[in-house]
Amino acid sequence: xxxxxxxxxxxxxxxxxxxxxxxxxxxxxxxxxxxxxxxxxxxxxxxxxxxxxxxxxxxxxxxxxxxxxxxxxxxxxxxxxxxxxxxxxxxxxxxxxxxxxxxxxxxxxxxxxxxxxxxxxxxxxxxxxxxxxxxxxxxxxxxxxxxxxxxxxxxxxxxxxxxx
Amino acid sequence: xxxxxxxxxxxxxxxxxxxxxxxxxxxxxxxxxxxxxxxxxxxxxxxxxxxxxxxxxxxxxxxxxxxxxxxxxxxxxxxxxxxxxxxxxxxxxxxxxxxxxxxxxxxxxxxxxxxxxxxxxxxxxxxxxxxxxxxxxxxxxxxxxxxxxxxxxxxxxxxxxxxx
DNA sequence: GCTTGACTTCAAGTGCACTTGAAGAACTAG
DNA sequence: CTAGTTCTTCAAGTGCACTTGAAGTCAAGC
Numbered sequence: 141x142x143x144x145x146x147x148x149x150x151x152x153x154x155x156x157x158x159x160x161x162x163x164x165x166x167x168x169x170x171x172x173x174x175x176x177x178x179x180x181x182x183x184x185x186x187x188x189x190x191x192x193x194x195x196x197x198x199x200x201x202x203x204x205x206x207x208x209x210x211x212x213x214x215x216x217x218x219x220x221x222x223x224x225x226x227x228x229x230x231x232x233x234x235x236x237x238x239x240x241x242x243x244x245x246x247x248x249x250x251x252x253x254x255x256x257x258x259x260x261x262x263x264x265x266x267x268x269x270x271x272x273x274x275x276x277x278x279x280x281x282x283x284x285x286x287x288x289x290x291x292x293x294x295x296x297x298x299x300x301x302x303x304x
Numbered sequence: 305x306x307x308x309x310x311x312x313x314x315x316x317x318x319x320x321x322x323x324x325x326x327x328x329x330x331x332x333x334x335x336x337x338x339x340x341x342x343x344x345x346x347x348x349x350x351x352x353x354x355x356x357x358x359x360x361x362x363x364x365x366x367x368x369x370x371x372x373x374x375x376x377x378x379x380x381x382x383x384x385x386x387x388x389x390x391x392x393x394x395x396x397x398x399x400x401x402x403x404x405x406x407x408x409x410x411x412x413x414x415x416x417x418x419x420x421x422x423x424x425x426x427x428x429x430x431x432x433x434x435x436x437x438x439x440x441x442x443x444x445x446x447x448x449x450x451x452x453x454x455x456x457x458x459x460x461x462x463x464x465x466x467x468x
Numbered sequence: 469g470c471t472t473g474a475c476t477t478c479a480a481g482t483g484c485a486c487t488t489g490a491a492g493a494a495c496t497a498g
Numbered sequence: 499c500t501a502g503t504t505c506t507t508c509a510a511g512t513g514c515a516c517t518t519g520a521a522g523t524c525a526a527g528c
Contacts (some may be wrong), residue, residue: 160472169475169516179517188524190475205441208393210420214515239424246421250414256374257410260403323504332486333505342485352494354505378485469528476520487512494505 151230155184156193165201170203180204210242211249319348329365340362344368344382374406375413387388 162169175181175287176191179198183191207217220238259276326333339345340355348354366384369421384402401461423440 148390156407157474168517171515172475174516187522188475189477190524202441206420206423208515209416229449243424245419246424250417252373253414253417254409256370257407259370260410277366277373321505335485337507338486350494351505352505354494372485442488472525472527474523475527477521479518479520482516484514485512486520488510489507490507492506494503494506496502496503 154195156195156197157185158193160202161193161197165205167201167205169230175201175204175214176206178214178218180214180221207242210246318359319358320361322347322355322357323360325357325365328362329369331365332368339365339368339378342382343376344378344385371406374410 156164158172161167161172165172167175170196172181175185179199181193181204183193183197186192203221204217207220208214209250211218223238224234255276307359312389320328322333322336325331325336329336331339337355340347345357345361345368347357347361350356366377367385368381372378376384387402388398419440
């Protein structure tokens with residue numbers, strides 16, 4: 141019955157073990173398993189049940205790391221990844237759409253940082269940080285009072301999931 | 305024995321109840337109590353044990369909100385607040401020192417966002433996101449692999465507290 | 469053949485920043 | 499005086515992104 145048994149670790153050029161992926165990405169094996177559980181990455185299995193990753197997974201993990209530094213949650217990253225085929229690079233078109241979305245998020249976060257920077261120099265220093273109508277903490281309306289729960293500071297709030 | 309009893313809520317102009325502070329700052333009463341437990345804010349007590357806040361506490365809370373949007377942890381914020389007198393505004397000198405520190409943190413976070421922005425347009429789109437030597441994920445050395453634990457993305461890592 | 473190390477699952481733990489709930493005391497309005 | 503709101507403490511729960519540990523399997527080198 142050992143007819144189509146997937147070969148052992150590291151012996152096949154195209155497939156990587158979880159340890160190899162961990163080493164190459166700097167992400168712990170436990171995290172990789174966690175990402176798989178959350179549907180962010182996928183692996184084939186050997187006959188013995190060991191994970192084997194395609195090389196494309198390295199890019200997928202890089203994508204996850206990138207998006208995390210952007211400030212996205214794993215759920216948001218999962219949504220983005222779901223549009224891409226699992227085993228291959230995204231198309232230019234896929235990429236362009238996502239790129240535009242994320243670029244605008246980076247823009248708004250940078251805008252906030254610039255506001256905070258200005259506030260650092262003037263608003264707080266002079267004691268005007270009043271909370272009532274401070275344009276640093278409350279741009280427009282009452283964005284600083286996003287309600288209870290963890291406060292997100294990229295894009296003000298994760299879309300969907302109304303607070304609490 | 306009711307000789308120097310602190311008067312009731314809302315009746316004294318200088319002192320605020322926890323509910324009033326919550327309403328004015330947009331921060332939940334539970335969070336205010338939590339901040340007090342962590343030493344970030346302080347309150348006097350009425351004879352009955354109810355909290356009474358100075359008006360300066362409003363500014364202190366504003367300061368906390370501001371620093372949170374900067375991406376600082378409560379511990380870091382507490383360190384910063386510890387240098388300031390509890391009941392009054394910080395001196396210009398105090399402020400200038402902190403301001404310089406935080407400004408540089410904002411600068412480095414903005415620099416990272418610009419890198420990510422560039423990566424968004426080129427590095428990932430063209431498929432070069434390689435993890436090994438990607439200058440978007442690994443500026444200089446291997447900053448993306450900060451080790452296990454929650455990943456900080458302002459200033460790369462909270463100073464002190466070597467990871468784990 | 470045996471040891472060592474890499475892998476497996478599953479449950480539970482961690483750190484942060486809180487929130488929620490229970491049980492009760494205190495203030496306020498009518 | 500009573501009802502309702504606001505406050506008190508304390509313990510436990512939440513969500514995120516994982517890590518740690520236990521108990522066991524699999525593969526490779528000597």
